[in-house]
Amino acid sequence: MEFAEPAEHRALRETVRAVASRFGGAHYAEHARQSAPQEELWRELGKLGFIGINVPSEHGGGGGGLVELAAVAEETAAAGAPLLLLLVSSAISVEVLTRYGTVEQRAEWLPRMATGEAKVVFAITEPDAGSNSHRIATTATLEGDTYVLRGTKYYITGVDEAEALIVVARTGVEEASGQAKLSLFLVDADAPGMRRSAIEVDAMLPETQFELFFDEVHVPADRLIGEQDGGFAQVFHGLNPERITGAALGVGVGRYALERAADYARVRQVWGQPIGAHQAVAHPLAKAKVEVELAALMTAKAAWLHDQGLPAGEASNMAKYAAAEAALAAVEAAIQTHGGNGLSSDYGLVPLWSMARLMRIAPISREMILNYVAQHSLGLPRSY
Amino acid sequence: MNVVVCVKQIPDPAAPGALDPQSHTLVREGKLILDDSDAYGVEMGLQLAGDAGEVTLVSMAPNQEVSGVRTALAMGAAKAIVVSDPALKGSDALSTAKVLAKAIERVGADLILAATESTDGYTGTTPVQVAELLGLPSVTFAKKVTVSDGKVRVERQTEAGFDEVECPMPCLVTVTAGVVEPRYPSFKGIMAAKSKPVDQLTVADLGLDASSVGAAGARQEITSVAAAEARGGGDIVVDEGDAHERIVQFLEQLKLV
Numbered sequence: 016m017e018f019a020e021p022a023e024h025r026a027l028r029e030t031v032r033a034v035a036s037r038f039g040g041a042h043y044a045e046h047a048r049q050s051a052p053q054e055e056l057w058r059e060l061g062k063l064g065f066i067g068i069n070v071p072s073e074h075g076g077g078g079g080g081l082v083e084l085a086a087v088a089e090e091t092a093a094a095g096a097p098l099l100l101l102l103v104s105s106a107i108s109v110e111v112l113t114r115y116g117t118v119e120q121r122a123e124w125l126p127r128m129a130t131g132e133a134k135v136v137f138a139i140t141e142p143d144a145g146s147n148s149h150r151i152a153t154t155a156t157l158e159g160d161t162y163v164l165r166g167t168k169y170y171i172t173g174v175d176e177a178e179a180l181i182v183v184a185r186t187g188v189e190e191a192s193g194q195a196k197l198s199l200f201l202v203d204a205d206a207p208g209m210r211r212s213a214i215e216v217d218a219m220l221p222e223t224q225f226e227l228f229f230d231e232v233h234v235p236a237d238r239l240i241g242e243q244d245g246g247f248a249q250v251f252h253g254l255n256p257e258r259i260t261g262a263a264l265g266v267g268v269g270r271y272a273l274e275r276a277a278d279y280a281r282v283r284q285v286w287g288q289p290i291g292a293h294q295a296v297a298h299p300l301a302k303a304k305v306e307v308e309l310a311a312l313m314t315a316k317a318a319w320l321h322d323q324g325l326p327a328g329e330a331s332n333m334a335k336y337a338a339a340e341a342a343l344a345a346v347e348a349a350i351q352t353h354g355g356n357g358l359s360s361d362y363g364l365v366p367l368w369s370m371a372r373l374m375r376i377a378p379i380s381r382e383m384i385l386n387y388v389a390q391h392s393l394g395l396p397r398s399y
Numbered sequence: 400m401n402v403v404v405c406v407k408q409i410p411d412p413a414a415p416g417a418l419d420p421q422s423h424t425l426v427r428e429g430k431l432i433l434d435d436s437d438a439y440g441v442e443m444g445l446q447l448a449g450d451a452g453e454v455t456l457v458s459m460a461p462n463q464e465v466s467g468v469r470t471a472l473a474m475g476a477a478k479a480i481v482v483s484d485p486a487l488k489g490s491d492a493l494s495t496a497k498v499l500a501k502a503i504e505r506v507g508a509d510l511i512l513a514a515t516e517s518t519d520g521y522t523g524t525t526p527v528q529v530a531e532l533l534g535l536p537s538v539t540f541a542k543k544v545t546v547s548d549g550k551v552r553v554e555r556q557t558e559a560g561f562d563e564v565e566c567p568m569p570c571l572v573t574v575t576a577g578v579v580e581p582r583y584p585s586f587k588g589i590m591a592a593k594s595k596p597v598d599q600l601t602v603a604d605l606g607l608d609a610s611s612v613g614a615a616g617a618r619q620e621i622t623s624v625a626a627a628e629a630r631g632g633g634d635i636v637v638d639e640g641d642a643h644e645r646i647v648q649f650l651e652q653l654k655l656v
Binding site: 062063064 | 466469584585590592
């Protein structure tokens with residue numbers, strides 16, 4: 016067993032951290048308050064090959080895997096500047112296109128995703144089918160040489176930044192089970208017939224969520240990804256990477272919050288000694304530190320399993336669960352450590368809390384992970 | 400054009416440093432990083448070498464340490480020479496210069512770049528000693544460097560502004576932090592750095608006598624080290640209508656304006 020990180024991974028982490036630190040927490044907080052994506056940071060990391068680190072090298076990417084992409088997600092967040100679209104464009108879309116895209120689709124999209132120029136987001140959730148993919152109601156019907164999409168998608172991240180979306184739609188029904196047959200389509204973000212409406216949220220996040228209305232959107236047949244009706248398995252090839260990078264982002268947020276809190280607790284004096292000397296302040300930070308480190312270990316395991324082509328569902332879910340909880344505990348403890356300053360705009364912790372809180376809900380909720388673990392890890396009866 | 404850049408690998412300035420109680424020199428055990436001040440020389444070298452030339456790094460380091468050199472290789476340098484030898488322990492600036500000069504002789508450079516001084520030692524004397532040992536001219540404190548017609552043209556930072564200096568090549572130039580903006584290594588650069596050649600040499604490989612370097616050859620000895628005086632309370636300027644003049648006077652004394 017080897018826990019020492021190779022020199023090139025250390026260099027990768029240090030470089031991403033250095034680039035993202037130039038932007039940092041204040042920059043993130045400002046963008047989160049204004050619902051403005053951190054485009055400059057994305058471009059800079061893209062130019063250096065970090066956004067497309069998991070794109071195959073024959074398509075101009077780094078040729079790395081989830082281990083490397085998770086390092087990028089963690090280090091940007093640890094610099095105070097988490098990038099949510101790494102989970103979507105770099106994790107789901109790149110992984111799905113690389114594995115299931117046609118030669119033409121890979122050649123068209125991956126080189127520009129490698130440089131960070133093009134973002135491809137992911138549309139699966141619906142008003143009546145959140146985590147239940149079997150209930151997806153958006154349909155795609157082959158009419159001549161085009162598929163026609165009809166339906167609604169809900170809570171789709173970053174459509175305003177994207178050139179295209181991978182849309183999950185129903186193309187049939189399994190006769191035996193009555194469950195939906197799903198297919199994936201690459202749809203231009205400005206496709207005629209697709210209308211979008213921003214969903215107002217009170218959480219401060221740079222990325223915007225959208226509701227999408229597909230009103231007879233015509234998609235050329237060559238925009239089908241992989242095989243028609245094979246979408247269910249294909250989707251899952253992208254969802255584990257999303258959870259792994261989500262976990263890495265959570266670990267990074269936790270590290271950043273604890274660093275800020277420890278800096279503050281070492282310096283802030285109220286009764287003649289640093290507040291960090293009091294266990295009531297120190298213990299929540301120490302506890303969160305333990306949780307962040309444990310989450311980092313499970314994240315590393317999940318990324319490694321995925322890269323080895325081994326089953327990574329359990330580890331990805333557990334990593335995402337642990338990291339979201341650890342990030343929230345860390346941010347919460349950091350805010351409490353700062354006292355009144357924890358809520359002040361000068362310290363930028365509340366926008367970070369929004370991100371940590373989101374991670375308990377998305378990309379998969381804490382409760383759905385517990386359902387998974389109960390059923391698949393413990394062999395308990397399915398509860399839903 | 401072939402450019403040699405002298406680089407130093409130093410203990411991470413972010414971590415608390417320690418002095419060896421016997422030699423009073425900085426403890427250099429463990430991981431070392433590329434001195435930030437050398438990143439400017441590496442970047443300048445890469446820009447001047449262009450596609451037709453290449454940058455070779457030359458470094459002296461304890462314990463065959465190469466992690467800092469790998470950072471510069473990831474930025475785009477082609478190869479490196481790292482000299483490590485137990486005999487080099489206790490080297491002063493001149494010993495270091497002897498080693499670097501011998502290593503540079505093996506490469507054959509059109510231009511040698513170095514930082515004006517290192518961030519850990521701050522002697523600021525090694526680069527010009529290297530030039531002297533190689534019999535080359537040197538230009539220090541460059542804030543701009545261009546090359547044409549076999550000559551290097553330098554804007555040399557001074558207290559009053561800058562001098563325009565021209566110097567035939569080969570020569571050695573020390574560069575300030577303002578000379579260029581160093582690039583970050585790309586992911587491809589980081590991965591490529593793994594397989595770039597790093598020539599690990601000893602004092603004997605360079606043809607140097609061990610007694611002429613390290614503690615044995617040092618002409619400089621640190622006899623004692625004392626803690627710096629605690630910072631005073633500072634002057635408080637109370638504005639009685641002339642505060643602006645007194646502040647300007649204060650800044651003038653410090654040669655800041």
